Ligand SMILES: Cc1ncc(C[n+]2csc(CCOP(=O)(O)OP(=O)(O)O)c2C)c(N)n1
């Protein structure tokens with residue numbers, strides 16, 4: 327008879343989490359660092375009791391909003407390059423429902439996280455329990471079914487012994503780089519507290535190995551042939567390159583064979599911005615040189631990219647009639663994109679093997695230096711824009727009148743353009759500071775303008791671009807790298823949507839710096855609507871009387887216990903950053919910026935739905951333009 331131990335399902339879960347290890351490149355470490363919790367009747371007496379009794383090495387952190395704490399867990403894992411996770415336990419019903427946006431965020435970004443929402447009673451004895459809805463067609467549907475489409479692995483545990491097979495599947499998924507994403511195990515609230523004689527073998531130390539898969543010789547031969555016959559190849563550095571830690575291999579490859587590199591949001595800060603062959607962000611929010619190189623490329627080597635619309639400018643970034651694609655990706659699904667030659671293997675190991683097979687090859691690029699030089703001049707211009715009350719042409723030109731811009735300047739008491747503020751911030755922060763961002767106009771400005779010199783210091787969630795990730799994500803990144811300064815860069819809209827975990831960071835003594843860019847509105851969406859012929863409608867923050875809202879965000883943060891600064895000039899910003907660096911407590915720097923002063927596009931296009939019929943001429947024109955652009959795009 328196998329040895330057993332009598333535990334509740336909750337206790338067995340916690341014991342199992344304590345014994346999971348990951349091994350990457352021969353280094354072994356605990357895979358689960360801790361667990362976020364918001365307790366309710368669904369989990370406090372099950373998982374909650376187990377954590378109180380013996381959490382083992384797990385750090386137990388009380389969140390303030392389920393989505394927020396799950397975002398923090400996701401950011402932790404992302405900053406740890408997916409080598410460690412936090413689990414997240416919620417109550418049943420609304421607590422579980424609050425996980426949906428976070429699960430989507432983890433899924434879109436391929437980030438492992440273990441979600442543990444409580445479920446309704448397995449016995450159904452007290453049904454309907456508080457927070458249980460009732461469907462006439464089925465008693466088996468609960469809120470947690472809403473997590474199915476946003477989970478990489480989903481299971482419901484209605485008997486204690488089911489936990490064993492469920493957890494094994496979840497950990498297999500989370501530790502496989504090709505499948506990494508959210509694993510959701512919904513545990514019936516009565517079952518969380520039910521006891522079972524678990525075999526002790528289930529709790530023995532388990533090591534999950536992340537091996538670097540090598541390309542086959544067929545894949546290698548095809549890749550070598552393709553590169554050798556290309557004159558103007560281009561490397562796209564995607565998130566997979568970052569997770570594979572392929573910096574050295576990318577740099578050697580690029581330098582030796584003279585191949586320029588461009589970056590996706592997830593790939594940025596794999597290779598330093600000042601590398602002469604790094605042309606910066608590509609696509610909708612890309613730089614001019616990157617987008618010129620993309621157009622000129624006869625071979626696109628996508629390393630760990632999933633080719634989102636932002637990366638491919640909605641499939642218009644490349645000269646599809648002349649260009650071939652070579653995709654190096656650990657995921658077969660992503661490798662298949664763009665009709666590419668596929669190398670389904672680890673980025674680092676593939677680049678290193680390919681490197682040795684290309685001796686004598688050299689691209690025919692001649693413009694890399696001049697493109698880069700021109701961009702540096704453009705960056706310089708964007709860094710020193712100043713407002714003029716008489717005639718000011720913001721980067722997003724022709725949308726707001728001078729009178730309107732002056733109204734914003736007067737109400738917000740600022741003349742600070744966003745690009746000037748952002749580049750000044752970049753200069754003022756330490757080189758190893760980590761920045762976190764997700765939504766609004768800032769991601770575009772950051773992808774174009776933010777210089778990174780230290781690997782893994784640029785943390786952008788741009789797979790789901792989920793507003794509210796910024797501050798929770800900043801907290802998660804700080805948990806991952808407590809010795810570094812972490813800055814959450816956030817728009818006023820995102821701040822309002824969710825900043826709950828700022829309180830959690832303060833509560834647990836993790837210093838987080840929030841830099842809030844207040845332009846009194848959903849700025850980037852206002853740009854989008856006006857760029858497509860609409861008026862300014864529903865995106866400015868105005869009162870019912872029509873006045874621009876001037877909110878004292880610093881006061882909110884001060885009430886939480888943060889040290890706060892209000893700035894509206896480069897000089898004030900520099901001083902605030904220097905002072906903030908000396909603080910032990912969390913800080914918030916509120917920057918009032920003028921609307922329409924973020925960067926505009928460079929040689930790119932974004933396919934968004936445009937009204938096909940309208941009584942406004944500008945909308946009709948926008949639709950015609952859209953059709954023309956679409957005509958030139960690759961269709962799949
Ligand atoms: C959860 C969520 N809801 C809606 C959106 C759509 N959206 C993207 S950016 C944006 C406005 C962002 O405003 P703000 O944070 O102030 O940034 P700004 O564009 O003004 O710089 C909205 C509503 C989103 N990305 N995420």
Ligand SMILES: O=C1C[C@@H](O)[C@H](O)[C@@H](O)C1=O
Pocket residue numbers: 764765766767769770791792850851
């Ligand atoms: O709709 C959107 C527009 C983008 O500009 C923005 O960055 C992103 O957050 C979004 O959701």
Ligand SMILES: [Mg+2]
Pocket residue numbers: 766817818819843844845846847848849
């Ligand atoms: Mg805004």
